Amino acid sequence: MRIGVLCSGGDSPGMNAAIRGAVLRAVEVHGFEMIGFMDGWRGFFAGDSVPLDRRAVRGISPLGGVILGTSRVQPFLAGRGDAGDLQAIRDRAAEYGIDGFLLIGGNGTQTVAQLLTAAGIPAIGLPKTIDNDLGGTDYTFGFDTAVSIAAEAIDRLRTTGESHRRCMVLEVMGRDAGWIALHAGMAGGAQVMLIPEFPESIEQISEWVLSVRDRGRSSLVIVAEGFRLVGSDEQVTRDGLDGFGRKRLGGVVELLAPLIEERTGIETRATVLGHLQRGGSPTAFDRVLATRTGIAAADAARAGQWGTMAGLRGDRVEMVPLAEAVGRLKTVPADRYEEVRLTFG
Amino acid sequence: MRIGVLCSGGDSPGMNAAIRGAVLRAVEVHGFEMIGFMDGWRGFFAGDSVPLDRRAVRGISPLGGVILGTSRVQPFLAGRGDAGDLQAIRDRAAEYGIDGFLLIGGNGTQTVAQLLTAAGIPAIGLPKTIDNDLGGTDYTFGFDTAVSIAAEAIDRLRTTGESHRRCMVLEVMGRDAGWIALHAGMAGGAQVMLIPEFPESIEQISEWVLSVRDRGRSSLVIVAEGFRLVGSDEQVTRDGLDGFGRKRLGGVVELLAPLIEERTGIETRATVLGHLQRGGSPTAFDRVLATRTGIAAADAARAGQWGTMAGLRGDRVEMVPLAEAVGRLKTVPADRYEEVRLTFG
Amino acid sequence: MRIGVLCSGGDSPGMNAAIRGAVLRAVEVHGFEMIGFMDGWRGFFAGDSVPLDRRAVRGISPLGGVILGTSRVQPFLAGRGDAGDLQAIRDRAAEYGIDGFLLIGGNGTQTVAQLLTAAGIPAIGLPKTIDNDLGGTDYTFGFDTAVSIAAEAIDRLRTTGESHRRCMVLEVMGRDAGWIALHAGMAGGAQVMLIPEFPESIEQISEWVLSVRDRGRSSLVIVAEGFRLVGSDEQVTRDGLDGFGRKRLGGVVELLAPLIEERTGIETRATVLGHLQRGGSPTAFDRVLATRTGIAAADAARAGQWGTMAGLRGDRVEMVPLAEAVGRLKTVPADRYEEVRLTFG
Amino acid sequence: MRIGVLCSGGDSPGMNAAIRGAVLRAVEVHGFEMIGFMDGWRGFFAGDSVPLDRRAVRGISPLGGVILGTSRVQPFLAGRGDAGDLQAIRDRAAEYGIDGFLLIGGNGTQTVAQLLTAAGIPAIGLPKTIDNDLGGTDYTFGFDTAVSIAAEAIDRLRTTGESHRRCMVLEVMGRDAGWIALHAGMAGGAQVMLIPEFPESIEQISEWVLSVRDRGRSSLVIVAEGFRLVGSDEQVTRDGLDGFGRKRLGGVVELLAPLIEERTGIETRATVLGHLQRGGSPTAFDRVLATRTGIAAADAARAGQWGTMAGLRGDRVEMVPLAEAVGRLKTVPADRYEEVRLTFG
Structure with a gap:
């Protein structure tokens, strides 16, 4: 099995730990090959990629930023995911010989993961955003x-x-x-x-x-x-x-x-x-959450659980159907706001 | 309503934030009176107490340690919670005019909270331990x-x-x-x-x-x-x-x-x-968890939910029956250990 | 001997450590009395003061800000240090019964210290500024x-x-x-x-x-x-x-x-x-420098070295005539700038 | 000109910044070539070396440890610097084609630098020790x-x-x-x-x-x-x-x-x-001191000031004859100890 990894959107502390977790798990435990695309979809289309193995992810968890780079380049070159856009991705993926994607990103990226999987291009989401506004997980890393x-x-x-x-x-x-x-x-x-x-x-x-x-x-x-x-x-x-x-x-x-x-x-x-x-360097909490997210995503790829996202549920990381996570922004509910407004105001 | 607060066992970063959350909520929102006992049960029996109001908890969240002090002095002077021990606590509580306790501590303290409530001495638990080995909550502050x-x-x-x-x-x-x-x-x-x-x-x-x-x-x-x-x-x-x-x-x-x-x-x-x-100063995560724990405990006191403990469940703090939390140590399950053993070993 | 302390200008991490060093030295070692004025010259003129003893400075070194407050209120109410202005300070100092000042501040404050001393109102300077633009010292705390x-x-x-x-x-x-x-x-x-x-x-x-x-x-x-x-x-x-x-x-x-x-x-x-x-909390370097500055200023007061400022010279803190320190801004010399421009550009 | 760099003794935060400062200065400004020996004298004798250029020192200042490694392997294989020992070093240096050494280390290493220079093997010292017990400098980095x-x-x-x-x-x-x-x-x-x-x-x-x-x-x-x-x-x-x-x-x-x-x-x-x-990551103070030390050492090599050490004197980094720096341990003088003993005891 050969998996492509890329990051999309603004950077979020913990992305390196997520990549490391996924790579160590997929390569060392499951025997997969992993390939990383530089600067998100830009690198995917431009053929700018790096092999991801144990050596490539050595010591990266405490580092800020992300070794692969990230960008806001969109995957759908012509429009919003029509047949031509999807075929372009399918063709490129075939050239790289990859069987599926791990997509690290926020709401937009998770929506893309869902669209790709629905179109027969297997993808798994790793939720990251410093804003914590994603559904399907208690917290996002960053x-x-x-x-x-x-x-x-x-x-x-x-x-x-x-x-x-x-x-x-x-x-x-x-x-x-x-x-x-x-x-x-x-x-x-x-x-x-x-x-x-x-x-x-x-x-x-x-x-x-x-x-x-x-x-x-x-x-x-x-x-x-x-x-x-x-x-x-x-x-x-x-x-x-x-x-x-x-x-x-x-x-x-x-x-x-x-x-x-x-x-x-x-x-x-x-x-x-x-x-x-x-x-800067992620907190220990984010490093752990991101590492576990990466491990869970690698396990899900092995189990063929495409179209899912690795979400934190209590003290467990579980695979959540992407349909549950995307579309709806997770905002602060009234009771949480009233709580602080009354207590500290 | 008048509530007594004390800390028991080893100190755990976040205890000050928990006290502040409980005091601001109980005093400013619910109109309760709060009294703190110094060095845990020692202060309770020795009459060493301080009034807890807005001024007393000003700016304490970022501070390490705990303003009330803590100790391993046991509440049951004679033995393990027999009638005489309980009566001594009941009498002393009556002298202070307190209607219930907020007890900040680990497994032992939560067991005490359960015993007290069962004996008609109302208590609510705030779980703290750096070891994270308590049931009924995803994580303990500290x-x-x-x-x-x-x-x-x-x-x-x-x-x-x-x-x-x-x-x-x-x-x-x-x-x-x-x-x-x-x-x-x-x-x-x-x-x-x-x-x-x-x-x-x-x-x-x-x-x-x-x-x-x-x-x-x-x-x-x-x-x-x-x-x-x-x-x-x-x-x-x-x-x-x-x-x-x-x-x-x-x-x-x-x-x-x-x-x-x-x-x-x-x-x-x-x-x-x-x-x-x-x-030292608690992390932001622990300050938030502890503050929310204190707020939830104050609300539970107002609602008469004695015999419960404030536990983190996903992204909510909920009151959990003490019976669910105590007695059983929460240890690392085999799948979590296997995960790291295989991935990083 | 009775000494008045005040802070003037923008705050600078280390001011608490400087006050603590001066107070412990002056009170505990030399047997002086110390009095602090709140918010700089405002407190001096408004009669807003606090006694400074061991208890008052307990545990303050790691704390950011300054326990006395600081402000940009000027000491010379009418103009720039004419006879009337000076007499007002002299009269007020007599009311407080203070024999001299420790003035914590930047360039402006050190100039005031010099003017006061020249006018027979004994003062010693403790240089603080995050900008490091004061002469007479290798570095200023903050x-x-x-x-x-x-x-x-x-x-x-x-x-x-x-x-x-x-x-x-x-x-x-x-x-x-x-x-x-x-x-x-x-x-x-x-x-x-x-x-x-x-x-x-x-x-x-x-x-x-x-x-x-x-x-x-x-x-x-x-x-x-x-x-x-x-x-x-x-x-x-x-x-x-x-x-x-x-x-x-x-x-x-x-x-x-x-x-x-x-x-x-x-x-x-x-x-x-x-x-x-x-x-926020000062670095260890600033805490040490500020503490030593406070100690040296207390010693200088005892030795009657008024009109001086405590400056860092290599690894020693020495009293420097205020005339040497004030008036001239310490800026980055050409060789230091050329060094980085060539090396890193 | 071709310069060899090595680290000796226990590691000390700032060593990477010193190497970076020396390399950027020597290579980019003076046009020298630089070569680093791995694990101190071990790498020198074992032929384990790396070229040091701009790329090699990219982004290393904030990193703890030292990219070259360090060890306590002694330069004098047979004894304490007799003719045979010195000739071995001279021969090896000739093989590498190096014209001089930058030696990063504590008291022992600075003594070696002095001995080498005296024997016609040009060396310059960069003082590092967390203990700060070296003469000839106000503070050592680390x-x-x-x-x-x-x-x-x-x-x-x-x-x-x-x-x-x-x-x-x-x-x-x-x-x-x-x-x-x-x-x-x-x-x-x-x-x-x-x-x-x-x-x-x-x-x-x-x-x-x-x-x-x-x-x-x-x-x-x-x-x-x-x-x-x-x-x-x-x-x-x-x-x-x-x-x-x-x-x-x-x-x-x-x-x-x-x-x-x-x-x-x-x-x-x-x-x-x-x-x-x-x-761990050095403080800003140590990074600046170490970087300036490296720059000064590169400049000294260019100026032919062999047999010197880069020392901090007030706010300047100056070259100090090694004879002044070595041999004598810099300990805490009585007045510094009395100061704290009386003030805080």
């Missing part, structure tokens, strides 16, 4: 590292905020789902957590900040990039451009911080965590 | 921090091991369950993981170490303190004393390392992680 | 922590940059001196380091980025906030406002990154480290 | 990383010590010089620091531990492996063997901890940091 980095950033910002009696606002990733903001905020002791799923008004936010001040403390506000103010769509938006038409660095935070300062009279400072969230 | 520290130790030992072409052996905690060794070993890329549940022979271990050498690498062996060599009970044991009757620092590793060196001819060095595993 | 955080950020950005074949640009602090960019860039392996002291043209920068690409790598550019492009004052400036008159988050990097992308055709991403640089 | 790791260990031990009201004793490296114990102890807030240069009696140590208890705290004792108790040579010694003739893991701490517990009645726990001190 999320714990992103939360750790954001929580550490809160620890840092809090001390400087307290020294200067300032309100500190930290923007983290999360376009549609507020998981990073919710967990990092809870870990770091943020008093205000603003997430895309639940808009709040600037009046409410200011009230929280002022009540923290009244308790003798400095506020730490964490905000996901996709958060929207109630009734203020125009003021706090994420058009990505400043008034000169230049790309803006900060998103929502750059507009939210001045509003808080204006309303509360408390000096307010904004920080955007940005790319720092997805780089 | 475990992730211990794994992180051990994985970082492996990262450090590996580099010095490779520089000197040595075999490095790291002893971690785990008297009866090998979870720390298993997860840290997987995260750090140890080639050999030795755990209490599955004895191995020195011949097998040496064979692994030699095969790693033959692949051009240096071995990293991680061993849980409770590991036993096959057929060598006398040689590698954990009597805790050296030949002069003095307490020994290293356990199994101090005896295992020389055996490996003797058998393989490879210079071998031992390190005992010891108390470093349970101190 | 600098090593800032460099560490920035170097860790580079480690993170590099891995995600390599995964996506992008050019990553990191903005760090340094309005007039490029020390943080220089040291963090060297530690993290940045290929391009841009500092205020030495303008470069966009042509030169693009050439460096392209030559890195030609070597098969992704560029890591570190830029100090005060860097200016040669011949492009208008394009890359730091007006602090975007086109809507709102405060901009990013400084130079927000304008530099698009220019690099435009010139090289390489996808380029910007990150601003911002407040993350000055918060 | 030391800051070791201190950081030990200070972090103290942070961890302190919290668990406080939770359990225990005395925690940490053994760190330092056979002859107590620099690591002194600096890590100061950074971590140890109350008792025991170093080889200044023996103390068990009575004095117990008195310190008891007075800490009387202040309501738990003691943190840091002890260098080479510390000796006054008048108790037999009790606290470092024979390296336990009563069964097996190598002991712990040194002085394993014997000191029970003595403290016995004398004070306070539960006391011992930890040996061991190999954890010298592995």
